[in-house]
Every structure is written in C-alpha cells, then in structure tokens.
Amino acid sequence: MSKSSSHPARGTLAAYEAGALSDTQAGTIDEHLRECGLCRDVLEGIRARDTEVQALRRAFEESWREWQRAGEVPVALERGAAGVADTSAGGAHGVGDPAALQAVQQPGRPVLFADTVGTAGPFGTLTEATNWLIPDYERVQLCGEGAYGSVWAVRDRVGVHRALKIIDMGRLDATRTGCRESAALETYCRQVGRHPYLIEIFHVGMVGNSLYYTMELADNDLNKAPVSDAFPARYEPLTLATVMHRRRIRPETALEITRRLLRGLIRLHQLDLVHRDIKPANVVIVQRRPKLADIGMITPRSESREVVGTPRYMPPDHVMDKSADTYALGKMLHEMICGREAPVFPALPPELRYGSLRWDLEKVSDVLVRACAAEAGKRYPSAAEMLEDLEACGDQPFHTLFDDAEGGEPARQAPALGGPNRAQVILALLRTVPWVLGFVAFALLLSRLRAWIGSWGIGD
C-alpha cells in the first residue's frame, strides 16, 4: 500500500489488459501488480465486464457440459483439440508447475488446451475398459469420465446397482489428487457415517494402481425414477445440475433442497471437514432425495489452503474454508430461484421477493447476501449459522414434496401464516378470491335448487 501514489492510470491498465503495452511499460506494471491488490482487482473487473470473454466462457462451460453428458466431443473438435494426442508438444515447454496445472483439471472440468502433462484429458479415453479388473462388480454403464478417473454404474453380486468411481493412481505422476481423494475417503468413511443428505459410500478397494469405491447410484434422469432391480435401457444420473439445466425451480422447493443440503453440510462442518466442491453437478438425487456427493475434495479444515473447486461456485476471494461451502450453497440457491443468468446477485431481485407464502423471501434475500458476501469474514462461518437464519425465513418445515425419513421433525403440518409481511397477506387474500366467488356461486345455486325442490311441494 506504500506505493499507492504510483498506481497506473485506468487507461494504462486497460491497454495492459489488451496486451497492447510495450515490454518495458508492461514490465513495470507486472512489478507493480506483485504488490498491489487494488490494481489486480481493477484488472479482474475488466475481465468480468468483457462481454465477449464472458460469452465465450459461458458457451464453453455449457457446451462442455453437454458434450460430457453426450459422452463425446463434437467431431468438429477432434482435430488435435481432443487432448491426448498432443503430449509431445506438451511436455516440451517445461515451465510453470505441471502438477498444479494437473490439479486444475478436475474431473468434470473443461479442458481444451491445458492438457500438457502427459495425462489423458477428459477428451481422451481414460478408461478404455479393455479389461475390467474390479472383482465382485459387473459394469453396466459408463456414467462420467474426468481427468482422474471415471464413474460407472455397476451391479454387485446380489444384483444391487451402485455407482463406482475409479481413480487411476498410475496416471497421476504426483498422485496429488489420488492421495487427496484416498485421504478424503478415509476421513469420510470413518468419521461421517450415514446421513440422509450425504452420499453413502459402501466399499473402498484397490486393484493394481486403481483406487475404487462404490456409492449410492443416482436416480435415472430420463424418467426421474430410482433405479430398481432391472437396469433401465437408457440411464443418465440425475443431479441437481440436470434438473436446473432444464427448468427453474420454485422458490419453496429450492429452499427446501438447500435446507436439506445444509443439514448434510453441518455434519461435515461439525467434524471440521470442508467439502470445497459444492456445485449442482455434485448434488445427486438418490431415491428422490438430494445428497451432497463427490467427496474427493473434502479435507480437514486446516489443510484447505490450496485453491480447488469450480470457479463459478467459488467465493471471489478464493478463501476455501467452511464459508466457501456456504457460499456455494447460497450461489446454488440463487441460481435455482433466479436462473443462471440472473442480473442481480447475491440479493434476490425485487420482483421475486413476494413469490412465496411459506417463506419470507425478503429475509431469504438477506441470507443470500450474507452467504455470498465477497469477503470471507462477512460470510456465514459455517453451515449451522446459515441454516439457523434460513429456518427463520420460513414459517415451518415444508414437507409435502418429499418423502423424508429424517427423524426429529414433525411429519406434516398444515401451512400457517406466521409473521407474513403486508405484500404476502395481500397476495394470500388475492388467492382466496376465486374460492370466495366460487362459494357464493355455489350458495346461490343451492338456494335456487331448494326453491325449485320446494316448488314440488315435497321439500319439507
């Protein structure tokens, strides 16, 4: 901050961002940026406002998701861009931090060019599955593939279907992610136990160089039903991402989903674990219940220093502690209610604030503002605090949409208006108008009928 007098002018920074400065000029700014967070923020702001860049990024993110779900990359991209082939060019330039670069390429993350590390990118064929060595499980279908491994639907010896994730430790030279994942597994299985809103892991094993584990299988996206004894002819895992992809979710439902996920998250946070990769694709629907999945990033809080996660759901300050988890849940809740392209964030746009009778969306908006604050210190310290505030926004638990086996809560209650604000009362009254009119009409009809029956002289 001592150099605050020597900040380059905005115009100069803009030229620098456009790559238009001479080497000497640019060199000075490079120097300055090392010291100056303010100017770094200005530059990030330029990127955030660059509509062309943002459109490209969104296009890539969305297309990527589609390619991945389609299980293949468009033919148009196969020339060289498909990753694996180009390892020769890759290893060559040898600067930077290949291991860290690899860590950027998490499963499910788009990678087009950043595939230099000699590992097969997600466009490659990591699990050609020429030989399937995992005992006791018969593979049924490949569900997803990432830079580090793949997820399969499998059938066990007694015919129960599970999801099975394989992590090929041999391919990760540094095994950084592999170690992280196995450490996470150990912590998770030993400490977390079963919870209705956390994915359950049944079995962890090792075959050759591959670590694998089985977990609950997501419901089928194509008919929205749990997978029963007979595996469906067509299956795709149902996650919150696939639900959100197609439709906006009613505020009541979105809040209910968030509440449930917060429950699961509280369990992790109580154990001082941080999930660090909460996003719609990592919320799977199992037996029609949302569950936090993909535990590969979970770490004890003290170790959660490196930046991992998915940029869209990461807090802008990249502080990946418990508050980053609640940030991600807040961001997801906002997206569920407002859609992905919402112009207002993190508050709810005014026109949406009266959309629910059961929840005070004004208050929900306040919760979102705190959950998604840009600075870690202003966010919820952990899930418990966020859930407490969120509960205070609703009148009572809303259970009618879910078949829920979770203990400790009354099963079903009639909706009641607790302390609704004026707009909500007016809205409620308006909603009763058709009923009142209907009733009056019915009463009139009834009296007519009586008069008519009376006219027969047998009414009494």
Added chain:
Amino acid sequence: MNTTRLSLLERVRDLDDASGWAQFDKLYRPLLMLYARRRGLSPADAEEIAQECLEVLVAKIQGFERRLSFRAWLHRIVDHKVNQHLARQRRALSLGPEWLEEAPATEPSPAQIWEQQWDRTHLFYCLAALRSDFAPHTLQAFELYVLQGLPVAEIARLLGMTPNQIYVAKSRVMRRLREAYRRLIDKLYGASR
C-alpha cells in the same frame, strides 16, 4: 431474405462431392446433436435424430427452397424431428416426483436454442483449428483466462508466465479467433451474411 450464398451448399448439391459432404457432416452433425440434447433428448436419441436429419438433407438438398436461409431450413427439419420424438416420449414416460416436474422455467425457446447452438458450433470449430497456429502455452493461457476464468496470479503460477504475457496471449488468440470465425462464415455462407 436469402442469407446463405450457397457456397458449400452448392457443392453438396452434387451428391457425389465426397469432400463437401465430409465437411458438411463434420460441422452439422454435432450441431444437430447438441441441439437435440439441449432440447432434452438422451445422447442415443440425439445421435439418432442427427442421423435422420442428415438423411433428410441428402434426400432434399436439391429441392432446398432458396427463399429460406439454410440455417432456418435446417432448423425446421431438426425441430420437426425433435418435436415428434418428444411427443412420443411424453406418451411413454411415467411421471416422476412432483418437484422434478416443475414447469415455470426460463428455458429458451427452440429457436433461441438453435441460434445459440449454431453460433457455438461454428465458434468451436474455429477454436479447434487454432491449435496449429499458436504455441501450447499461449493457448493454455487463453484457455485458463477466458474459458476457465482462473485468477491471473494463479495462471501465472501454473504456466510460469508473467501477467503481461498472459494478457498478450489472451489478446492474440481472441483476435485470431474473431478473424477465423469471420472467415469461416464467409466461406460457408458467403460474405452477405
């Protein structure tokens, strides 16, 4: 309004022009698939739809009405197929739990989806072609900065580049991408577009 000058299209009217058809296939098959996927079809179904549409194209390209743009014409074909399929599917599927069936979505219209997928397919076609034009780390910097949105400091650490080198790389690739896109569109549909 005829927005398509039929340069590639003229070639594929000759059903024996194998290279024209190969190019055609390479560009439009993914587009058709992505569109079908985006409308909610499964991968296998989308593939089938793309195949059917291409067959229709082969059969009908000679009678292609010039008063429509090719873009609109292709959309009409694929849209018809997709709608047919969805209608069949709706009849066949049992409904799931209530909350998964919520209707009031801000889902873009089929026409918007088509426009978007059309643009993106062409864009990524160009993007893929850039690989041979730049050094790997230039493309990586571009990817991490633009497509993945990582903080510059992080990219600098990962790739061992200075921030300025990252910005320069980004700008060069962006410029080149814009050019390539313009050229592709010209080549396919003529400068009038």
